[in-house]
Amino acid sequence: MYYTYMLRCSDGSIYTGVAADLEKRMKVHFSQDEECAKYTKSHHPLKLERAWQSENRSSAQKLEYRIKSLTKMQKEELIASPEKIDVIISQKLDCTSYKNVI
Numbered sequence: 206m207y208y209t210y211m212l213r214c215s216d217g218s219i220y221t222g223v224a225a226d227l228e229k230r231m232k233v234h235f236s237q238d239e240e241c242a243k244y245t246k247s248h249h250p251l252k253l254e255r256a257w258q259s260e261n262r263s264s265a266q267k268l269e270y271r272i273k274s275l276t277k278m279q280k281e282e283l284i285a286s287p288e289k290i291d292v293i294i295s296q297k298l299d300c301t302s303y304k305n306v307i
Contacts, residue, residue, distance in 0.1 A: 207265035
């Protein structure tokens with residue numbers, strides 16, 4: 206299993222990433238470990254907002270790509286209403302295989 210996740214950062218920005226082990230990856234981000242993403246090292250993550258489970262890395266990365274291409278307003282809408290993933294992203298990606306876990 207792989208996960209696509211969205212983090213809220215201290216400046217209000219949203220970071221989107223992919224992980225095989227979501228819990229381990231969150232520990233790395235929040236501890237500011239040397240393995241954390243360059244972006245989260247300088248923007249300090251505050252909260253895991255959303256996460257979706259995928260069957261493989263390729264699917265997780267496709268969702269990550271689509272989320273990263275959204276506007277800030279669309280990302281906020283996705284966080285507020287994860288059930289709208291089909292509406293927000295479906296024009297670009299078939300979202301039926303993604304399971305919301307947060």
